[in-house]
Structure formats: structure tokens, C-alpha cells
Amino acid sequence: MKLIGILLISMLTTLLSKHLFASQPAKTAHQVVDIQNRPAFEDAEFSLKINDIVMPYSLFSVFVMPNEQVEFEVLYAQSPDAYTLISDEKFMLTDTNRWQWQAPDTPGLTSVIIESPNKKQRMKINVFVKVPADKVEGGKLKYYQIGHYPKPSQIKDSKHYIVPDGFVEVTPENEGTKLSPHFSLKEFVSKQKSNHPKYLFLQNKLLLKLEMIRKELILEGIPVSNIVVMSGYRTPYYNKAIGNVKLSRHVFGDAADIFIDNDGNYRMDDINKDAKYTIEDAKVMANIVESLARRESFKGLLGGLGVYGPKPHRGAFIHVDTRGFKARWVSK
Template identity: 25%
Template sequence: MSNLVMALAFLLFGGAEDPLPSGPAFGISVNGVPLRPHMMAFTAFPHETVTLSYRDSLNWSVPDLGFTGTGKEFSFNLPGSHGTYTVTASDSETVQDYIMVVPLNTAQFRTNTLNSFPIGFYGDGNTRDNLPDKGFIELWPGTFDARISTHLTFSDFLGHTEGGWPQYMVLDLRLVHKLECVFEQVALLYPEARSIHCISGFRTPAYNAAIGNDTGFSLHLYGAAADFWIEGWPDNDLIDDLDRNKRIDVYDGEFIVEITRALEAAGEVATGGASAYRWIPTHGPFVHLDTRGSAAVWQTRQSLVDNPVI
């Protein structure tokens, strides 16, 4: 290797470490239901009594609400307000943060904005029938980049921000679990996989219309769909050659779709739409997955640029 090549390699990668994100340290249960593998977030509701548990005694705290406790179980009563809270569990060696989402009930959404955050109208805006039933998640700078699973944060699913704080989004946590399970299976066959790159998650109706989508019932509006790819390290904003055919092409996306269908058939993830998209002028191939409840596939556009040989 020439001195020039070695110098460039050092400048690009010197001191950098291959990231290997770790999953949750403790497999806790929420109200008796085990948190799904890879997940670090759960939903609760105003006035609910929440009980967290683990097989061993832990130190527990919800700093923003002033709750603390020690033991195999930790219970507390939520106030009547919404919010996004850090829940900390620790033992003598490890500290693990989880995120508790207390959504804003959509009954409180009466105009096309929330605290000046532009949302637009669901459906024709004349009824409340099409509002998200999961409620809106309120995000502030301290929670915007909070990790909600091994590889994903809230910000991964909110690809656009509007104005100041707070920001709002809707997110089906089953989608987060589905992406993590797909990644896990991909990594078994392609060990170089390191990250899930989400290019589109939740979209407000206003933003969806602004980018030219005329449907008012896209699953992106309900936080139940994601467009993404899987890549190795270092990130290069491009899906990896997952099927090892020496090309970056739609078949790398089909590789992900096939794994998804196997997981759905086994009942390990929520069933939904899955389609691989080809190269477009702005970026490479990607995959759409959602949690609509029934299997769906559709014809995607033909390649608009040549598939490069790598």
C-alpha cells in the first residue's frame, strides 16, 4: 500500500471504531408483559398504574416524575398529563435507560396544529374518524434522539422537523420491533450489517401533501410505515450488497423482503406491506415495511439510473 493510500485511510478511519450497538441490559416486563427483544420503549397512559419487573432486584427511577424504588418490582401511578419520560434501571454494574411514552390523546387535537406544530388534517378534516388512535408523542430536545431500541431513535422516524419545540409524531412500536427483528435476521446472513437507515417514517398530513403525495390514508401518517435500508460500517448512505451479487440493486431490497415474509409467517412480527424499491435519482434502493395487519405487495418503479457494479 502506498504512503498516500495509507495516509488517506488514516484520515478517513483512523481512531474510528466499528459501532456495535448493544441491546437492553435487562429483559424487563411492563405490567407483567415482557418487553420485546431489542426494545427500550413502551407506552403507558395518564392515570395508569405502571408496574415494572425483573428477575433480580434493581434500582429504579423516573427522574422527571420523582419516582424511585428498589426491588424485583417497581410500581408507580402516572399523573393525568402526557409526556415522554426516561426510566432508569440499574444494578451494581450496569445502568440502562428505557423510554416511557405517555401519548397526547387525539381528542385534544382540534385544529391543524399542535402547539404551533403544523400537522394538517386527517381525512377531509371534517370528522375525527381518521385521527391516529395511538395518540401523538411529544418530543423535546432531551428525548428527540432517545434510543427506543437497539439501533433506532425517535429521530430516525421523524425525518423532518417543523419550527421549534415541541415536535410531535405518531409511532407504532410494533414497527420498531419489526425493523429490529428483520435486522437481526439479515445480520445472521450478512454479518457486516451495522445500522438501519430510515429515510422516511412518520409524516404529518401537511408534510405528506407538501412532498406531492395525494393519498390521505398513507400508513406513514399513522407511524406504521418506514422506508429504509440496511448498511455496514462506515455508513455511506447506501444499502449494502446484502445478497453479494456484486451490485447494489433492487435485489438487495428483495433480500430484506424475503426475510420479512419469513418472520411474518412465523408470527414473530406484525404482518404488513413489504416492497423493494429500485434506484432513484436522489438515492439508492430501499425497502418499505409497514404493520397494516395483512400482507401486501405492489409494483415499484423501474430503475431510473444504472445499477453500479461494486
């Protein structure tokens, strides 16, 4: 009887197991990605810590004040031998693969090169020395309309807002400069009409977030040859002119409205392949950004995520920023 009981329990368990699992669709493994377009993943063989950010790209940018001290440190070194920093500016070796670098005293563009011991790997950092914010007079820098920023004391939860200490001067000569592997300086300039020079405030974390989003889209099987930054930085002047909220993240240099545009028609592509161009395409992008937000490695880049449907004058897009906490919204 004991043996029969055991057999009955075993049979019942097997039947129950089949019933439970038959009612659930089988989970498929994450599709293996055959990366044929290696330039789409321009990671360096090592990472570089720049003050308080860590980036893995062979090309990146930082925005500093005149004479500012910047610490560069190689992380995940691939050799026991020392790496080399190359620069025309002053710097000091403070430890193996760690340097204290000083920005020049005048605004402009310079660069820092970090080179591996075998000289086969080079990481280039474009350093933009900003024009100090105290040069803004009457809401203008030279003839460029900046407008007026609120004082930190006038901002609720001011710790989540960085009021610019300076602005990058954008000229015909430097506007094509790559800030990261896939984004250029001119893409983030405020859309207001003006001659050069123009001025820009941008935060490094936004560049890191955009590159991570681009990479994840490709890993999820979405072709990406071009992500359009429809709106990056906005001066307070321009932000007010278009009737946007006073404390828009765009004004503080950590927000971008983006969409995938591989065919070059300046509209969001049909990402979900339903032969339509709707808000559903933006939701596909948003869902992938949301999946990134759940990862520990993305924690320092948390921020807003907005989904926008198409209008007669534009296609669908998503808004992303690095405000430091989650904010979610949908606008049809």
C-alpha cells in the same frame, strides 16, 4: 429364491436412493455466527412485559398519555430474588416483579429503571408522555402543522388503524434520545420543514420489528452498522403535500422505509455483492423479513412489506409496517 429377491430389492432401493438424492443439491447447515460485536445484540438477561408488549432489550421506549397507568412485569427472571423498579413517578408493587406505574400529569420525558437483584443488569425504559390530541387546533399543535385525521367511523376496517390520542413533543434537547438500542427519536420525525417543537406519533411494535429485522440481517451474514430510517412518521399534512395515499401507514405511526447504509452515502449498500446498486439489494432485505414473518414469534408484528427500486434522487429501500396482516408489493 426368497433370499435372492430380498437382495435384489435392497440393491434396487440403494440405486434408486442414490439417483434421487444425486439429483438434489446437498443442503448446507446454517453458518455458525461468531458474534464479535456484542453491542450489536443488546438483549437484556430478562424480558419485560409493558402492558401488552414483551421486549428483551436493555433499552426501550413507550409513549403514554398524562396520568396513564402502565404495568411493568419481569419475565424470565434470572434470580429467585425480587427485581427493583426505580422511578421518580408514582408506582405500586402488585406482585413479585410486577408494578403498576403512573405517568406524570404533564407531557415530557421521564424514565423507569428495572434493576436485577445483583444490580448488575439494568433495563432502562424511556417514557414519553404525549401532548393530548385534543390540543390540536385548526390542524396545528402550536405552530407545527399536523393536519387532520379521519374519524374511526370514516375508516374501513378501522380496527387496523390507530388514530393518535396524543403526540410526542420533539425538541433539540430530546431528539437524540434512544428509543431502542439502535434507533433514535429524531429518525422518525416527519420530514416536513419546521422549527422546534415538532410532534410525532409512533407505535412500540414498529421499534420491536425494526430491531428484530436488524438482528436477523446480521445473523444471516449481512454486515449492518447502520440502518437508515428514510421515512418514519408523516403528519397528515405532509403526507397530503407529497401526494401519498390518505391512509398511509406512516400517518398512523407504525411504518418505516429503511435501507442499509454502512458507508454513509445515504444509499442502499450493495448487499448481494454484484457490484451494482439495484432493486435486487432491497429484495435481499425483503426476503429476510419474509422469513421472519413465517415464525410464530413474529406473529404480533405482521404487516406490510414493500420493495422499491432506486430512483435518480434515492437508492433502493424496503417499507415495513405492523398493520396486523400481510400486504406485499414491489415498485421498480
